Amino acid sequence: MAPTRIGLAGLAVMGQNLALNIAEKGFPISVYNRTTSKVDETVERAKREGNLPLYGFHDPAAFINSIQKPRVVIMLVKAGAPVDQTIETLSAYMEKGDCIIDGGNEWYENTERREKAMAEQGLLYLGMGVSGGEEGARHGPSLMPGGSFEAYKNIEDILLKVAAQVPDSGPCVTYIGEGGSGNFVKMVHNGIEYGDMQLIAEAYDVLKSVGKLSNDELQHVFSEWNKGELLSFLIEITADIFGIKDDKGDGYLVDKVLDKTGMKGTGKWTVQQAADLSIAAPTIAASLDSRFLSGLKEERVEAAKVFKAGGYSDILSGQSVDKAQLIDDVRQALYASKICSYAQGMNLIRAKSIEKGWGLKLGELARIWKGGCIIRAIFLDRIKKAYDRNADLANLLVDPEFAKEILDRQAAWRRVVCLAINYGVSTPGMSTSLAYFDTYRRERLPANLVQAQRDYFGAHTYERIDMPGSFHTEWFKIAKQSKI
Numbered sequence: 001m002a003p004t005r006i007g008l009a010g011l012a013v014m015g016q017n018l019a020l021n022i023a024e025k026g027f028p029i030s031v032y033n034r035t036t037s038k039v040d041e042t043v044e045r046a047k048r049e050g051n052l053p054l055y056g057f058h059d060p061a062a063f064i065n066s067i068q069k070p071r072v073v074i075m076l077v078k079a080g081a082p083v084d085q086t087i088e089t090l091s092a093y094m095e096k097g098d099c100i101i102d103g104g105n106e107w108y109e110n111t112e113r114r115e116k117a118m119a120e121q122g123l124l125y126l127g128m129g130v131s132g133g134e135e136g137a138r139h140g141p142s143l144m145p146g147g148s149f150e151a152y153k154n155i156e157d158i159l160l161k162v163a164a165q166v167p168d169s170g171p172c173v174t175y176i177g178e179g180g181s182g183n184f185v186k187m188v189h190n191g192i193e194y195g196d197m198q199l200i201a202e203a204y205d206v207l208k209s210v211g212k213l214s215n216d217e218l219q220h221v222f223s224e225w226n227k228g229e230l231l232s233f234l235i236e237i238t239a240d241i242f243g244i245k246d247d248k249g250d251g252y253l254v255d256k257v258l259d260k261t262g263m264k265g266t267g268k269w270t271v272q273q274a275a276d277l278s279i280a281a282p283t284i285a286a287s288l289d290s291r292f293l294s295g296l297k298e299e300r301v302e303a304a305k306v307f308k309a310g311g312y313s314d315i316l317s318g319q320s321v322d323k324a325q326l327i328d329d330v331r332q333a334l335y336a337s338k339i340c341s342y343a344q345g346m347n348l349i350r351a352k353s354i355e356k357g358w359g360l361k362l363g364e365l366a367r368i369w370k371g372g373c374i375i376r377a378i379f380l381d382r383i384k385k386a387y388d389r390n391a392d393l394a395n396l397l398v399d400p401e402f403a404k405e406i407l408d409r410q411a412a413w414r415r416v417v418c419l420a421i422n423y424g425v426s427t428p429g430m431s432t433s434l435a436y437f438d439t440y441r442r443e444r445l446p447a448n449l450v451q452a453q454r455d456y457f458g459a460h461t462y463e464r465i466d467m468p469g470s471f472h473t474e475w476f477k478i479a480k481q482s483k484i
Contacts, residue, residue: 003068004028004055006158008076009086011038015076017138018103018130018162020045023052025161030055032063034089064093071098072155076130079106087114096122099151103130105266108180108187115147115179124151129176129186131373132164140164142373143173144189144365146182164372169381172368177358184273184352185365188345191270191284193375194263195341196234198287198429203334204238206416209425211326215252218242221327229335232377261291270348277351282436283341286428321419329419332412335379337433339406342383343396344436363387397440406437 004027008019011033022029023046031054033039039056046054057063064071071094077086083102090100100123102111111127118125129144130137143163145152152159152175163173176182207213207221222239226232246253267288274281293300346362353360366384369375386399396402417434420427439445454460456475464471 001055001066002028004030004053004066005068005072006030006155007032007063007067007071007073009033009063009073009090010076011042012076013134014103014130014137016042016045017134018074018076018141019054020049020052021138021140021162022158023054024050025158026053027158027161028053028055030057030063030066032057032060060089061093064090069095069098070154071095072101072151072158073099074101074103074128076103079104080110083110083114087118091118091121091123094123097124099124099126099148099154101126101128101145101151101155102183103128105129105186105190105264106183107269108183111147111180111183124148124154126151126155127180127183129182129189131186131189131369131375133374136164136372136374140172140372142368142371142376144176144182144185144368145173146176146178146180146185149175149178163368164376166367166371169367169370169384172371172373174364174368176365177353177360179356179358181353181356181358181360185349185360187266187269187273188349189369189373189375190266191281191348192341192345193234194267194270194287194291195283195345195429196232196338196375198290199283199334199337199341199433200234200238201290202420202427202430203330205425206330206420206427207327210419210423211321211323213323213327215242215254225331225334228331229379230331230338230377232379233374234377258297259294260297261294263288263291267291270345273352274344274348277348277355279344279348279351280436280439281344281348282432283337283344283429286432290426290428326416326419329412329416332409333416333430336406336409336413336437337430338379339396339402340433340436341429342379346383346396361387361391362393363391395440397437410437 006022006027007030008015009032011031019029019031019042031039031042036058039058043054043056046052055066057066067073073090075083075086077083083104083106087100100118106127108127115125126145126147130141132141140163143159145159159173160171163171165171176185204218207218213221219239219242222235222242226235226239241254242252244253246256249256267284271281271285271288274284349360349365350362363384366380366387370380382401383396386396386402387393393399397406413434417427417431451462455462455472459472461470461472
């Protein structure tokens, strides 16, 4: 057989689907998996899905030797040690100039370590974020490759065809930058995704718990929202979820799902990086905290018994709300909160880019997230245009268009947060997004008192607003004397 154009190792569902996508776009592909039954399964799928040019190998040497030179191999295996093991297995048969691409959710510093190790062997290396889930991998994901530019050029023709295609802005792929930048950008993408999902869950909670909307009504509301400014993949699938009946009992499936959210680590990494870089990311952090609290199901069941009576929500439970007004207010609050979440994510990417010298283009990242990925939304086009207008934009909130939109929506936003608080319905994402906005827009904050306290007990010094320099005051001595 003639050599194939590319290889892919790691045939869980994402790997299988990406391999089939590549083959369907006309690139013959070799596939390999340590568990050989997965290889056979993928070959069978390729036959069923249109006799696609996909060839399976049970032996790593045969797999590598079947690929045209310089060889390009994508790995889609679990992050961490399995990646190192797969590299060790495959690189034994590779030659100088060949390239390995890690398509998993890997910690960016691991990618940078591996790129250096590969370079010592004369091999090229890319860490490539892949977003879009199983469907995206099969029909067009958003791709975020970072690392060796030479390696990117070796595979650019494939990635441009395999990525999601957005009519007005092209394929959802671009060379992100050097080192682990591709993995870092994908990590923050996932952090923004955490925030988005939390905000949508809060909108659902307020509409259901305060507005008493049924699942039918919720499906209609989210379907309508998906025709306007909130048009996005996550709003679309949320509407779908509300319409699905339980196949194992009565009622709707969403009501039978345990209220306990899992996670794989990228959200946590995002919040840790934000802390390391002194970037405020409260919406993303609130979404992570909410997942932690959701995990305390047994404790929450007991706490609900302790605090059952006498809550403020009981006082208000007999009051009715204007459903139409509530639905419109929640829509506006969700949109305004979402702007804050994306602003935080973009600020984090920029801070890391400056620290590492990556030179990342935020508008281009917004462009490649417009299709294929989980956070794809019409709203991203607005973000791209904001950075096109001003590449050095300090914060999305101060872009003239976004600033006007927030000002237009802030009354509804405040009403929703106040209503939720009064009903005892937690909205940590919306509340902290509003607090982020209110903090950012204020010329003067109470931080002067905190700094005075730090100087009082720790002699940390302070600056003054009326003269330059660093100052220290013997607060304790002065206070003691004044008490005599």
